[in-house]
Amino acid sequence: MHADSDYLRKQAIRCRRLAGEIGAADVQKTLEAMATEYEARAAFLEAAQLTAERFEDDDPASA
Structure with a gap:
């Protein structure tokens, strides 16, 4: 998901430049x-990724 947010941020930069x-x-x-x-x-994507990572860290089944 990180790559998706990077792409979106690059698009934002392009829009502002234009x-x-x-x-x-x-x-x-x-x-x-x-x-x-x-x-x-x-x-939003970055926040969702962080939330998912937190749930993975707290999941006793993943330990």
Whole structure:
């Protein structure tokens, strides 16, 4: 899952870079919104991975 969150964060960086290069305000706004969404999804995936790892660590059957 880590690779997925890395991909999403890279997409967010691309969107923000493009937003800075585009002159049209409506396109900038869309790209910034996309970047924010990519970052939120990456954070969700990372949190889910951490939660899963904690449950694996606490699972007596895995010991």
